[in-house]
Amino acid sequence: MSLTTLVSHRAGTGTVLLLLATWEALSRFHIAPSQFFPPVTTIMAALWSLTVSLELVQEYVVTLWRAGAGFLLGAAAAIFLGALMGHYRSIFNLFEPLLEALRPIPTVALIPAAILLLGIESRMKIFIVAWACFFPVWVNTMESIRSVDSELLDTARTFKFTDPAIFVKFLLPCAAPGIFTGMRISLAFALMLSVVSEMVAGDTGVGHFLITAEDAFQIPQMYATVFSLAGVGYVLNWLFVTIERRAMPWHYGVPRSQGFHEVL
Amino acid sequence: MRDAMMASKIWGLALIIVLLVICEAASRCGIIAPNYVPPVSIVIQHAIALCLSGVLPVAFAHTLLRVLQGYGYAVIFGAGLGIMMGYFPLLSRAFTPPIELVRPLPTAALIPIFMLFLGLGDRMKIFIVAWGAFFPILLNTVYGARSIDPILIETAKTFRFGRRQTLVKFILPAASPQIIIGMRLSMPIALILGVTTELIAGENGIGFFILGAERTFHASDMYAGIAVLGLVGYALNWAFRRLERLVLPWHNPQR
Numbered sequence: 001m002s003l004t005t006l007v008s009h010r011a012g013t014g015t016v017l018l019l020l021a022t023w024e025a026l027s028r029f030h031i032a033p034s035q036f037f038p039p040v041t042t043i044m045a046a047l048w049s050l051t052v053s054l055e056l057v058q059e060y061v062v063t064l065w066r067a068g069a070g071f072l073l074g075a076a077a078a079i080f081l082g083a084l085m086g087h088y089r090s091i092f093n094l095f096e097p098l099l100e101a102l103r104p105i106p107t108v109a110l111i112p113a114a115i116l117l118l119g120i121e122s123r124m125k126i127f128i129v130a131w132a133c134f135f136p137v138w139v140n141t142m143e144s145i146r147s148v149d150s151e152l153l154d155t156a157r158t159f160k161f162t163d164p165a166i167f168v169k170f171l172l173p174c175a176a177p178g179i180f181t182g183m184r185i186s187l188a189f190a191l192m193l194s195v196v197s198e199m200v201a202g203d204t205g206v207g208h209f210l211i212t213a214e215d216a217f218q219i220p221q222m223y224a225t226v227f228s229l230a231g232v233g234y235v236l237n238w239l240f241v242t243i244e245r246r247a248m249p250w251h252y253g254v255p256r257s258q259g260f261h262e263v264l
Numbered sequence: 265m266r267d268a269m270m271a272s273k274i275w276g277l278a279l280i281i282v283l284l285v286i287c288e289a290a291s292r293c294g295i296i297a298p299n300y301v302p303p304v305s306i307v308i309q310h311a312i313a314l315c316l317s318g319v320l321p322v323a324f325a326h327t328l329l330r331v332l333q334g335y336g337y338a339v340i341f342g343a344g345l346g347i348m349m350g351y352f353p354l355l356s357r358a359f360t361p362p363i364e365l366v367r368p369l370p371t372a373a374l375i376p377i378f379m380l381f382l383g384l385g386d387r388m389k390i391f392i393v394a395w396g397a398f399f400p401i402l403l404n405t406v407y408g409a410r411s412i413d414p415i416l417i418e419t420a421k422t423f424r425f426g427r428r429q430t431l432v433k434f435i436l437p438a439a440s441p442q443i444i445i446g447m448r449l450s451m452p453i454a455l456i457l458g459v460t461t462e463l464i465a466g467e468n469g470i471g472f473f474i475l476g477a478e479r480t481f482h483a484s485d486m487y488a489g490i491a492v493l494g495l496v497g498y499a500l501n502w503a504f505r506r507l508e509r510l511v512l513p514w515h516n517p518q519r
Contacts, residue, residue: 015358016361019362036381089272090275093273093275094276094279097273097276097279097280098279101494102494104494104495104497104498104501105490105493105494105497106455106456106459106497107456108456108459108471109470109471109474111463111475112463112475112478112486112490113478113490116478116483116486117300117301195370195372196460196463199372199375199463199464200463213376214376214377214379226373226377229373230368230370233368233370234368
């Protein structure tokens with residue numbers, strides 16, 4: 001959505017180019033402090049050399065591995081628990097108070113506890129990412145399982161489908177759009193928390209690279225890293241949407257409701 | 265009805281209590297190391313002591329003052345710009361691309377940049393909170409202001425309402441449910457970013473307290489801080505829902 005609006009509004013493209021040109025000029029002519037505001041071209045050059053030298057790329061490998069592992073673990077647990085809680089009232093009653101008590105704790109505040117229990121390396125970061133990814137997927141799975149047409153389920157029971165078969169053949173496919181929405185929200189959290197946990201502790205990953213660049217006053221490298229994060233986030237989202245379309249051909253073409261993903 | 269609700273909660277509450285008792289016992293018996301997972305009773309004692317001695321209230325005062333300030337800026341600028349962008353198509357066309365350009369930048373990754381400009385102090389933290397909370401409010405406001413029934417605006421024109429009056433009397437009330445939705449989405453983001461800035465560049469506040477307790481191996485204090493932060497997060501959410509019902513009695517949220 002963002003890229004199409006960007007291209008389609010010619011007036012807007014003009015504004016962006018104007019802003020970037022103003023930035024470049026202000027910095028080149030030292031009107032703005034150029035050590036804080038390096039010219040855009042310098043930042044692009046820094047991004048290029050960081051990419052070519054694989055310096056930034058290898059940090060991304062680490063960060064994305066943590067984000068990906070945490071995302072998959074968190075989402076898998078959330079789909080499992082969310083599906084059971086959405087379908088069985090008793091399981092819902094059992095776990096809902098516990099999860100609702102844990103939910104309001106900002107995940108970043110758990111980083112210190114995770115450091116204490118799991119150390120400062122990948123395990124801790126994967127745990128933090130998984131924790132953050134769990135809740136949006138859990139809520140969305142539960143809600144969409146619950147809103148599956150009850151006549152459909154009655155029909156399935158009439159045809160003597162067993163409970164596991166009902167889950168696999170009816171509930172999960174019907175709930176898939178909602179589950180994917182939750183997962184897309186979580187995907188942004190995954191990258192974010194992987195980076196934040198690296199900024200707080202450890203000595204690898206993009207978050208650590210970013211904070212080191214700032215400490216060492218390597219300003220163009222710092223800006224380059226931030227811009228690259230936006231780019232990587234954009235690509236991840238695009239990849240996810242592509243997979244989503246492939247995974248749910250039956251849902252393709254159905255207009256998406258204005259939901260969280262439009263907002264985050 | 266109420267009894268039925270209570271009955272359905274009992275098993276869930278029982279589960280929480282059982283888990284807490286298991287933690288307590290495991291820690292007391294040394295099955296899990298008490299200096300990593302202290303007994304629950306001790307964490308509760310610490311939480312009460314820290315609240316009474318004023319340590320936690322002061323930490324929360326620092327955090328919440330910054331969060332609310334940043335959130336306030338986000339509401340003012342987000343709703344203000346959003347209404348204008350929803351009403352004037354030209355403004356929307358001019359502002360959408362730069363906004364779409366900066367919106368994908370992950371807010372937490374901007375912390376180092378704004379540390380350069382604004383230092384480690386309150387100004388940087390308030391700015392980061394405001395930045396993160398701004399976008400959901402802006403996007404929802406634009407959406408709300410745009411989805412107004414065109415007949416309403418035509419009617420306003422027919423009755424010769426001026427531009428300002430149309431904005432205040434028609435567009436603002438019509439967009440307000442959506443503004444409130446944006447504000448509710450932004451509230452937890454603001455709190456999270458407030459804590460994040462303190463973890464990365466802390467001088468005071470609850471995030472700084474929790475990390476400090478971990479670094480000095482005061483595990484009980486750390487868990488106490490996290491638990492109270494969870495309560496505060498819950499209370500903020502609850503207060504927001506009450507406020508929502510007070511401000512928008514005609515608007516019924518889903519639940």
